Amino acid sequence: MKQTDTDDCGAWPLLVRLFFTQRANLPQLAAELQLSPAQCHVLHLIEPGRPMPMGQLAGTLACDASNVTGLVDRLESRGLVRRRPSAADRRVKVLELTPTGSRLRALLLDRMTAPPATLRRLSVREQRTLVRILSRLLE
Amino acid sequence: MKQTDTDDCGAWPLLVRLFFTQRANLPQLAAELQLSPAQCHVLHLIEPGRPMPMGQLAGTLACDASNVTGLVDRLESRGLVRRRPSAADRRVKVLELTPTGSRLRALLLDRMTAPPATLRRLSVREQRTLVRILSRLLE
DNA sequence: CTTAATACTTGATGATGTCAACTATAGAGT
DNA sequence: ACTCTATAGTTGACATCATCAAGTATTAAG
Numbered sequence: 001m002k003q004t005d006t007d008d009c010g011a012w013p014l015l016v017r018l019f020f021t022q023r024a025n026l027p028q029l030a031a032e033l034q035l036s037p038a039q040c041h042v043l044h045l046i047e048p049g050r051p052m053p054m055g056q057l058a059g060t061l062a063c064d065a066s067n068v069t070g071l072v073d074r075l076e077s078r079g080l081v082r083r084r085p086s087a088a089d090r091r092v093k094v095l096e097l098t099p100t101g102s103r104l105r106a107l108l109l110d111r112m113t114a115p116p117a118t119l120r121r122l123s124v125r126e127q128r129t130l131v132r133i134l135s136r137l138l139e
Numbered sequence: 140m141k142q143t144d145t146d147d148c149g150a151w152p153l154l155v156r157l158f159f160t161q162r163a164n165l166p167q168l169a170a171e172l173q174l175s176p177a178q179c180h181v182l183h184l185i186e187p188g189r190p191m192p193m194g195q196l197a198g199t200l201a202c203d204a205s206n207v208t209g210l211v212d213r214l215e216s217r218g219l220v221r222r223r224p225s226a227a228d229r230r231v232k233v234l235e236l237t238p239t240g241s242r243l244r245a246l247l248l249d250r251m252t253a254p255p256a257t258l259r260r261l262s263v264r265e266q267r268t269l270v271r272i273l274s275r276l277l278e
Numbered sequence: 279c280t281t282a283a284t285a286c287t288t289g290a291t292g293a294t295g296t297c298a299a300c301t302a303t304a305g306a307g308t
Numbered sequence: 309a310c311t312c313t314a315t316a317g318t319t320g321a322c323a324t325c326a327t328c329a330a331g332t333a334t335t336a337a338g
Contacts, residue, residue, distance in 0.1 A: 014273040134153040
């Protein structure tokens, strides 16, 4: 079970390359929606109808809480996100998408998940295999 | 059967999720090497013994040329990268890793390609399959 | 009730990124 | 040659991203 860390046939290095490739074209995709990469990340994380405390967002983004304040400030000023006080704990503020934010998020996911041309090189069967394997990676 | 996977729309959203997951933990990994995410990206792109013109780097990063100037300034001031004039065209400056830069790059790739725990859920055979499929995506 | 811990904000600072203007070189066409 | 245009890189102005330290408000613990 433990054996293949150094002997995994290079699967992870390939994913790293894929990661950097995607990282490079996120800015342009974001710019088309008048967003920054970080804002895309936030929009991606807040699902419609699933409000999220700011602290949890900071945790998921793995960044400082004060950074989230600024990010949300800008998103809120554009009417994409709302801060709501939490009923349970008056310290926490919960974030939820506005209708506009929901629509923009849908548009973003649509563009991001528009498969690149290279994906068409795979057969349907290979794609299913890929889905099965990736699902297990994402638990 | 929440969704149809008769087409390619299943695999890419998963890769997008994987992408954002990795995006979130790059800052910490970078910080351990006293680097920023962007600097990691640059270091990842300049291979030892394969000098790269600044313009090409800007193209691959899909960012403005002036941004590369600053990135390289900081990397050069830390002795990780060198600017060299190009013999063929005196306008271009070619970037190459210093020995220190090469070592740090190796360390970075080592850490980045240290497979996450989730990868161990896959059998060797599944990992090979993943490698085969990803190679075709990246070729 | 006092004290400590948590959630978020503020202000300072550096890094990242874009744009416009600039220098220097290259590559035309005339 | 000589102008005209395009390209490679830098600089300066400015917004965003990100961290840290300090501060406020609230919660929780002793």
